Amino acid sequence: MNHFTTVEHLSASTIHALLQEATLFKEGKTWMSSGAPLIANLFYEPSTRTKLSFEVAQRRLGFQLLDVDAETSSIQKGESLYDTVRTLQALGASAVVVRHSDQRFYEQLKDISIPVINAGDGHGEHPSQCLLDVMTIKEEFKSLADVNVAVIGDVYHSRVARSNVQVLKRLGANVMLAGPDDWVNAPELGCERVSMERAVTTADVVMLLRVQHERHTKDGRKDAADYHEQYGLTLEREKRMKPGAIIMHPGPFNRGVEIASELVEAPRSRIFKQMENGVYARMAILKYVCAPAAEFMAHSREPIKEMI
Known part of the structure; x- marks a missing residue:
């Protein structure tokens, strides 16, 4: 059984295999899990892109969905994460996708006997976002080797940064x-x-991070206009980017804070391509945790190998 909880445990070979599968799905290949198993989605924190792209991926693969509303479930009565997931397992869920405010929440689920997919743990990791980001960069530059990536902004509070780096x-x-x-x-x-200056002028990928106001203390917050002037991707800074360099942001983005509004859909921007790739990356992840290992790579065009 494969879990998908942390990039720490993913070898380069496995990442390569996941990227291959995601690309094949994007090219129109299909895979249907036998028996239309039930997948549970359990989000303790707000989400648009991650939650909806997992749902789209699940529907495209023929899964039945069990969507748990944390605001109206027994979670509000004090039910633990373990007991909630154990209940979903008892009801027939074949896997569970979880977003939780606790860093490394999945360590509480070590005795659960269905695959657990981490959709974001506190300011720990965001492994599925990492896969779609790497997919987007690889589409642009063909290889990750020697690509210069500038990660800019609220790194300390960013689970995206921790996985991507x-x-x-x-x-x-x-x-x-x-x-x-x-x-x-x-x-x-x-x-x-x-x-x-160096980040913007030398990077092949300018990867902006959302200012996570909800994770800051009052003393740690910064004025939006000041932040944009000092650390945002302004129109003037974009003009100094290298030819062929691209802009990325995991979303949700704060226009006029991390990025000038005019640059969100500029020719350099790959922000909405990231969102599109999120469906294919998450289809690959679902196949990885639900399919037998031999079946996972059945459509690969080349052997699994270490990739740089």
């Missing part, structure tokens, strides 16, 4: 961080901290 570095990209000093204080990521 790990995988990008593992696959050969050069990753640098930029943003306010107190938000880029993440030495465990092992990345060089650079100025906005």
